[in-house]
Amino acid sequence: MSDERTPTRSTGSDILEELEAEVAETLAEERLPSGGPAYQVVGALVALSIGIGGMVLALDYGLDNLRRPGPGLWPFVTATVVAVLSAVLLVVGRKLEDSEAFSRASVLPAVGVLTFIGFALVLPTLGFEIPALVLCVIWLRFLGGESWRSTVIISLATVAAFYLLFLYGLKIPLPHLF
Amino acid sequence: MDAFLDGFAVVAQPDTLFYCLIGVLIGMLIGVLPGLGPAATMAILLPIVVTVGDPIAGVIMMAGVYYGAQYGGTITSVLLRIPGEASSVVTVFDGFALAKQGKAGTALGIAAIGSFVGATLSIIALSLTAPLVASWAVDFGPPEYAALALLGVLLVATIGSGSKLKALIAAAIGLLLATVGKDQFSGAERFTFGSMELSQGIDFVVVAMGLFGVSEILHNLEERHGKPHVPAKVANVWPSRKELKEASPAIGRGSVIGFFLGVLPGGGAVMSSLAAYATEKRVSKHPEEFGRGSIKGVAAPETANNAAATSSFIPLLTLGIPANASMAMLFAALLVLGITPSPALVEENPELFWGVVNSMYIGNVFLLLLSIPLVGIFVRILRVRPAILAPITALITILGAYTLNNSTFDIFLMIAFGIVGYLMKKAGFEPGPMVLAFVLGSILENNVRRSLIIFDGDPTGFVTDSISGPILAVFVLVALWPVARALLDRRQRRTSLSESTPREDSLR
Numbered sequence: 046m047s048d049e050r051t052p053t054r055s056t057g058s059d060i061l062e063e064l065e066a067e068v069a070e071t072l073a074e075e076r077l078p079s080g081g082p083a084y085q086v087v088g089a090l091v092a093l094s095i096g097i098g099g100m101v102l103a104l105d106y107g108l109d110n111l112r113r114p115g116p117g118l119w120p121f122v123t124a125t126v127v128a129v130l131s132a133v134l135l136v137v138g139r140k141l142e143d144s145e146a147f148s149r150a151s152v153l154p155a156v157g158v159l160t161f162i163g164f165a166l167v168l169p170t171l172g173f174e175i176p177a178l179v180l181c182v183i184w185l186r187f188l189g190g191e192s193w194r195s196t197v198i199i200s201l202a203t204v205a206a207f208y209l210l211f212l213y214g215l216k217i218p219l220p221h222l223f
Numbered sequence: 224m225d226a227f228l229d230g231f232a233v234v235a236q237p238d239t240l241f242y243c244l245i246g247v248l249i250g251m252l253i254g255v256l257p258g259l260g261p262a263a264t265m266a267i268l269l270p271i272v273v274t275v276g277d278p279i280a281g282v283i284m285m286a287g288v289y290y291g292a293q294y295g296g297t298i299t300s301v302l303l304r305i306p307g308e309a310s311s312v313v314t315v316f317d318g319f320a321l322a323k324q325g326k327a328g329t330a331l332g333i334a335a336i337g338s339f340v341g342a343t344l345s346i347i348a349l350s351l352t353a354p355l356v357a358s359w360a361v362d363f364g365p366p367e368y369a370a371l372a373l374l375g376v377l378l379v380a381t382i383g384s385g386s387k388l389k390a391l392i393a394a395a396i397g398l399l400l401a402t403v404g405k406d407q408f409s410g411a412e413r414f415t416f417g418s419m420e421l422s423q424g425i426d427f428v429v430v431a432m433g434l435f436g437v438s439e440i441l442h443n444l445e446e447r448h449g450k451p452h453v454p455a456k457v458a459n460v461w462p463s464r465k466e467l468k469e470a471s472p473a474i475g476r477g478s479v480i481g482f483f484l485g486v487l488p489g490g491g492a493v494m495s496s497l498a499a500y501a502t503e504k505r506v507s508k509h510p511e512e513f514g515r516g517s518i519k520g521v522a523a524p525e526t527a528n529n530a531a532a533t534s535s536f537i538p539l540l541t542l543g544i545p546a547n548a549s550m551a552m553l554f555a556a557l558l559v560l561g562i563t564p565s566p567a568l569v570e571e572n573p574e575l576f577w578g579v580v581n582s583m584y585i586g587n588v589f590l591l592l593l594s595i596p597l598v599g600i601f602v603r604i605l606r607v608r609p610a611i612l613a614p615i616t617a618l619i620t621i622l623g624a625y626t627l628n629n630s631t632f633d634i635f636l637m638i639a640f641g642i643v644g645y646l647m648k649k650a651g652f653e654p655g656p657m658v659l660a661f662v663l664g665s666i667l668e669n670n671v672r673r674s675l676i677i678f679d680g681d682p683t684g685f686v687t688d689s690i691s692g693p694i695l696a697v698f699v700l701v702a703l704w705p706v707a708r709a710l711l712d713r714r715q716r717r718t719s720l721s722e723s724t725p726r727e728d729s730l731r
Contacts, residue, residue: 064313064501077446080649088650092392099399099414106406106413112680116411119668123398130392143385143651154441154645157617158638161437164621165634173622181614188444189610203615207622215274217626 080144088144089135096128153188160184172222177204226569227350230577233279234585239578242280246287247586251593253288254295255601258609259616260309261292262655263439265552266431267616269559270623278560279575283582285556286536289549290342290583293492293532294590297334297525298601301327302454310492310528313500317513317520322455324516332460333470333518334525335594341478341526342587345533348482350580353569356541360566365677366684368543369670370691372663374698375544378487380656390656393647397657400425401664408672420632427555427662429624429633433640434647434654435548436620441645444613454605460595462518470522473503477523481530486538491531491546499527533583539564540576544663548655551662558662 102117103124109115160183164176181200185191191199211217233239253264265285272281296311301318314334321330363371376398380390403414404424415421462470477499484495503523504513513520535546536553543564545551557564562572569576593601624637644654674691678684686692 064497064504067316080651084650088389088652091650092396095396095399102414106411110680111675111682114408114672114675116406116409116413119671120399120402120413123395123402126395127392127399130388130395134388134392138386138388141386141389141651143389145649145651147649148445150445153444157441157444158642161617161621161638161641162635165625165631165638168625168631168634177618180618184614184617185610189608189613191608191610195611199611200614203618207618211622211626215271217274218629219622219625 077145077148079142080146082139084144084146085138085141086135089131089138093128093131093135096124096126096131099124100128156188157184169220172220174204174208174222177207226573226577227581229574230581233574233578234283234582238277239280239283239582240585242275242277242284243287243582243586244589246284247291247294247589247593248287249284250288250291250293251295251590251601252604254292255298255604256295256607256609256612258443258612259436259439261289262548262552262658263435264288264292265549265556266428266435266658267620267623269428269432269552269556270626272556273559274626278557278562279578281560282553282556282575282579283586285553286579286583287586289553290529290532290586291590293342293529294335294338294594295601297338298331298594298598299605301330301334301521302457302602302605310496310531311525312493313496313524314521316500317515317517320514320516321518321521325456325458326516327455328457328460329462329466329518330521331457331598332462332595333466333522335460335591335598336462336467337470337474337477337522337526338529338594339587339591340474341481341528341530342533343584344478345482345485345530346580346583346587349534349537353537353541353576353580356537357566357569360542361570363542363566363690365670365673366688366691367694369667369674370685370694370698371542371544372667372670374694374701375538375546376656376660376663376667377698377701379545379547379659385653386651389652393652393654394656394660397660398664398667400430400657401661402668407665407669420636424665425636425661426627426633427658428559428627429637430640430661431552431555431658432620432624433637434644434658435552436616437637437641438644438648438654440613440617440620441641442648443609454602457598457602460598466518470518473499473519473523474526476502476506477526478530481527482534484527485531485534485546487546491535492528495527495531496524499523536580536583540568540579541566543568543666545659548659551659555662 100121103121104117106117106120107115108118108121111118160180164180167176178200181203182196185196185199186193208221208223211219212221234243249264249268250261253259253261259267265288268285268288272285275281275284293310296306297314297318300306300311300314301322304315304319306312306315318330318334321327360367376394377391380387380394403421404412405415405422406413412422477495480499480502481492481495484498485491487494500513500520500523503517503519504510507513507517507519535550538544538546539550539554543554543566545554554564562568562575620637621634624633625631627633647654647657674685675682685695
């Protein structure tokens with residue numbers, strides 16, 4: 046999707062196309078700035094390597110023949126499709142504007158991922174209450190910019206609600222301390 | 224007929240009614256709150272559906288989330304000029320214009336009534352046609368299924384928004400991912416790299432939760448930072464008789480357009496809302512009113528997207544082919560509950576089939592009540608800051624993934640897919656086609672291989688078969704259409720010479 050104005054407007058022939066352009070524009074206002082050709086090339090190269098890697102591995106599993114397809118035949122076909130289409134993308138896709146540039150705000154999702162991983166690491170030993178509380182505080186105060194007051198209130202309420210919902214409402218045996 | 228009435232008996236049970244209400248409430252909420260879409264929400268809810276125990280109630284709840292979100296999306300479009308759902312984008316034009324004139328209430332009221340009428344007409348049409356489609360498809364063998372699944376993957380990949388080429392690549396990678404684990408035919412391990420967990424295959428619930436749920440949560444962290452929400456004032460939600468009279472032809476046309484476009488795999492709801500709006504503008508005697516606060520401009524797309532959301536259940540319930548990402552999640556829910564959606568569903572599981580279909584009548588009544596008399600509550604919810612919801616959805620997602628097998632391996636795998644999904648968005652790839660292809664992947668492979676065995680290794684059998692042949696012909700048409708169109712466009716441009724900028728397709 047691009048935010049370029051479509052030239053069809055001049056002909057005025059198709060209302061639907063005009064409308065699609067207008068919608069694309071509305072959506073484009075919400076988008077982060079595009080990343081440029083480097084993003085496109087990297088994306089296509091990653092996909093290409095997945096395709097080629099898949100083809101190589103699938104060959105190992107055995108293609109056999111169409112009468113008795115081996116375990117590798119189907120993965121080989123799909124991996125080939127990935128590789129061919131990615132190669133095409135590498136050639137024609139440089140100018141696409143659908144990527145999103147990383148920015149300073151991209152640190153936020155990175156921190157988010159770390160809290161996810163930390164949560165999963167300590168869940169079996171510590172139970173879910175304390176890690177959940179910590180996760181809430183980090184997300185509200187540091188990732189979300191909430192005030193300390195609302196952070197504390199919402200965190201406590203959320204953990205309490207989850208405690209009741211999972212252990213009593215849905216009766217799911219989550220690891221818990223209390 | 225009996226089965227149809229039994230379906231109502233199922234829905235009338237207090238438990239089922241309760242889950243239906245919960246489903247539409249959640250749907251309405253996530254529709255109102257920009258951020259999580261219906262597919263992401265349904266993905267996050269998958270583990271909870273398993274624990275509900277009653278498969279019918281679980282599926283009814285998931286369905287409610289989907290069509291409930293269509294109602295909720297209207298509210299943000301009209302009041303904030305932010306479409307909660309992609310299918311509500313066109314509603315923004317006239318809805319927000321009406322809100323600026325102080326007629327936000329009227330816009331919401333007309334949209335709610337249109338939504339209700341569109342959805343209900345669509346359910347009636349679904350009730351009448353779905354059993355027929357299913358009975359026609361019940362004799363389908365492996366070649367037909369293979370062709371249908373292939374067409375499903377292709378259509379979803381190509382009718383979505385964004386670059387078609389990228390969508391196809393994502394879909395093909397989804398198909399490749401689906402082969403991870405033990406091969407069902409030979410028992411050989413594929414792409415497991417010696418991992419015990421991977422040899423079981425990758426759980427599609429984990430994939431969906433990661434690619435839809437986690438990636439969207441991460442993406443939202445970055446995108447929405449301290450945007451103030453100041454909704455317009457809402458007064459007098461009940462439209463006047465004159466306004467109703469003005470909107471009713473638009474509602475009628477919107478229902479028909481929505482129903483037919485919704486059946487097509489792909490972005491049914493989005494496409495139908497565009498088509499309905501365009502139709503109204505074309506038939507109107509005063510096309511200049513559109514975009515400046517025309518009631519028809521709100522009624523038509525809102526009616527159509529709800530009718531389409533409803534009719535998009537048809538391919539899933541009658542053929543076992545999900546038509547869009549949300550339907551793929553419903554498909555996943557059914558699989559988790561041990562039910563494989565297929566044409567035999569109506570016959571073998573009438574309670575489930577009619578239970579789900581009939582729950583939509585009730586669910587839409589709930590939604591009408593929520594969006595007319597109780598609309599004030601949802602308008603107030605608009606003031607809830609997205610930052611407050613983020614940790615809550617994050618926790619639901621992590622704990623849900625854990626409960627699947629009581630193992631943290633699933634959480635880590637989900638996080639991995641979440642990161643993949645986030646990076647895909649950064650590089651301009653939509654995760655939707657990948658998830659859908661992943662869900663359909665094993666069905667497609669199994670049926671292709673079974674067909675090859677039936678055809679004795681002769682792949683032309685797919686083409687000469689009386690049913691899979693035409694389906695594949697459609698496949699080729701759909702696959703080549705964008706290429707043909709691009710070539711035509713290029714030629715036109717070369718002849719006109721008036722434009723120097725290449726026309727990048729807007730809403731693919």
